[in-house]
Amino acid sequence: MATDQQKFFMRQAIKLALDNVQNGKGGPFGAVIVKDDQIIASGANSVTRTNDPTAHAEVMAIRAACEQLQSFQLSDCELYTSCEPCPMCLGAIYWARPKKVYFAATKVDAANINFDDQFIYDEIALPHADRQIPFEPLLQDEAIAVFEAWTDSTQKVPY
Amino acid sequence: MATDQQKFFMRQAIKLALDNVQNGKGGPFGAVIVKDDQIIASGANSVTRTNDPTAHAEVMAIRAACEQLQSFQLSDCELYTSCEPCPMCLGAIYWARPKKVYFAATKVDAANINFDDQFIYDEIALPHADRQIPFEPLLQDEAIAVFEAWTDSTQKVPY
Numbered sequence: 001m002a003t004d005q006q007k008f009f010m011r012q013a014i015k016l017a018l019d020n021v022q023n024g025k026g027g028p029f030g031a032v033i034v035k036d037d038q039i040i041a042s043g044a045n046s047v048t049r050t051n052d053p054t055a056h057a058e059v060m061a062i063r064a065a066c067e068q069l070q071s072f073q074l075s076d077c078e079l080y081t082s083c084e085p086c087p088m089c090l091g092a093i094y095w096a097r098p099k100k101v102y103f104a105a106t107k108v109d110a111a112n113i114n115f116d117d118q119f120i121y122d123e124i125a126l127p128h129a130d131r132q133i134p135f136e137p138l139l140q141d142e143a144i145a146v147f148e149a150w151t152d153s154t155q156k157v158p159y
Numbered sequence: 160m161a162t163d164q165q166k167f168f169m170r171q172a173i174k175l176a177l178d179n180v181q182n183g184k185g186g187p188f189g190a191v192i193v194k195d196d197q198i199i200a201s202g203a204n205s206v207t208r209t210n211d212p213t214a215h216a217e218v219m220a221i222r223a224a225c226e227q228l229q230s231f232q233l234s235d236c237e238l239y240t241s242c243e244p245c246p247m248c249l250g251a252i253y254w255a256r257p258k259k260v261y262f263a264a265t266k267v268d269a270a271n272i273n274f275d276d277q278f279i280y281d282e283i284a285l286p287h288a289d290r291q292i293p294f295e296p297l298l299q300d301e302a303i304a305v306f307e308a309w310t311d312s313t314q315k316v317p318y
Contacts, residue, residue, distance in 0.1 A: 002297050002298075006297060007297070007298060010297045010298045010301075011298070011301065014298065014301050014302050014305055017302065017305045018305045018308060021305060021308045021309045021312050021315070022308070022312075024312070024314040024315065024316070026316075027309070027318070028305045028306055028308065028309035047231050047254075047318060048231060048316040048318055051225050051226060051228075051229055051230055051231045052222055052225055052226075052231060053221065053225060053231045053232070053233075053251065053254040053255040054213065054218050054221060054222060054251045054254070054255075059213050062212065062213060063211055063213060066210050066211055066212060067210060067211075069210075070210055071210055072206050072207060072210045072211060072212045073212070074212075080297075082302045082305065083302060084294075086250055086254075087246050087247075087249065087250035087253075087283065088246075088247050088248075088249075088250025088251045088253075088254060089247075089250070090246065090247075090250070090279070090282075090283060091245055091246035091247025091248070091249070091250060091279055092212065092213045092247045093292065094246075094247075094278070094279045094282060094292065095206075095212040095213070095245075095247060095279075096212040096213075097292070098292065099292070100292065100293050100294075100295065101292060101293070101294045101295070102294075102295050102296075102297045103294060103295075103296060103297070104296070104297055104298045104299050104301060104302030105299055105302035105303055105305075105306060106296070106299065109299070109302070109303050109306060110306070112306070113306045113309055113310055114317070119253070120249070120250055120253045120254075121283070123249075123253060124246065124249060124280070124283065133252065133253065133256070133257065133258070133259065133260060134259050134260070135243075135259075135260045135261075135262060136259065136260070136261050136262075137261075137262060137263070137265070138161050138165060138166070138169045138239075138261045138262070138263055139161075139166060139169045139170065139173065139263045140263050140264055140265065140268070142169075142170065142173050142263060143173050143176065143241045143242060143263030143264035143268070144264055144268050146173055146176045146177045146180060146187045146241065146264075147187055147264060147268060147269070147271070147272045149177060149180045149181070149187065150180045150186070150187035150272055151272055153180050153181075153183070155183040156180070156183065157183070157185075157207040158273070159186070159206060159207055
């Protein structure tokens with residue numbers, strides 16, 4: 001069973017989504033990031049307002065939390081998002097590594113209002129050449145040479 | 160067969176990756192975005208330097224190109240990336256909608272130097288509760304109410 005505190009945090013994320021709609025600032029999506037029972041960062045969908053297709057609520061919140069913590073990892077943090085993350089945000093979550101994610105609406109609910117993440121999930125599973133945006137390999141060997149330079153580098157910050 | 164121009168653009172992306180390694184600025188990944196046979200934006204992995212786990216080369220290049228074009232869509236653009244995109248970048252690509260993607264190294268090559276995207280691809284396919292970062296549903300109905308407000312809104316910018 002969800003605790004009152006968990007519900008409080010999720011309602012903050014949902015409130016950001018509603019504020020976004022009511023003020024015409026962007027899509028109906030909000031997110032907050034919690035550490036030690038405190039909200040440390042939040043985000044709302046800002047794609048159309050900022051001309052940034054990556055400015056989903058989760059990405060905005062992750063960026064803000066990392067800036068707040070001066071870290072590229074969100075260990076010991078929890079993400080509350082008003083909607084199940086799209087593949088981009090899911091990827092961002094795995095790179096940031098919070099310990100848990102709570103979501104309210106599902107990707108089916110999002111598809112019902114024409115935010116169709118399922119299309120991307122389907123494309124991910126297809127071979128490169130069969131995707132609606134074609135992916136074509138080119139100069140693999142020259143890029144691998146750079147990977148070898150990375151492996152040999154003594155000044156890298158691994159992550 | 161790839162044209163000399165396509166190879167030129169990819170070598171610019173690979174050069175950004177090499178520059179990143181040689182100058183200790185971040186992971187060995189670079190990307191450029193081309194429109195009308197011109198590079199309009201570029202990006203290199205900046206995760207550790209900027210404390211932003213979303214600052215992959217492709218995301219950086221997409222953001223810069225969208226700012227350049229003052230648009231959240233990259234119609235008629237091509238993306239050249241020195242490595243096959245991770246799930247986050249793949250999602251960002253689908254939201255930005257360039258017409259084609261060229262990549263050099265593969266995700267297998269990336270895994271060989273410990274950038275293991277495959278882990279995220281595997282997690283995407285799992286049920287919420289079985290993921291290494293658990294995903295838990297909460298207050299779905301309250302978020303759906305915001306989606307309904309979005310549907311009814313007369314001031315929204317659909318996308």
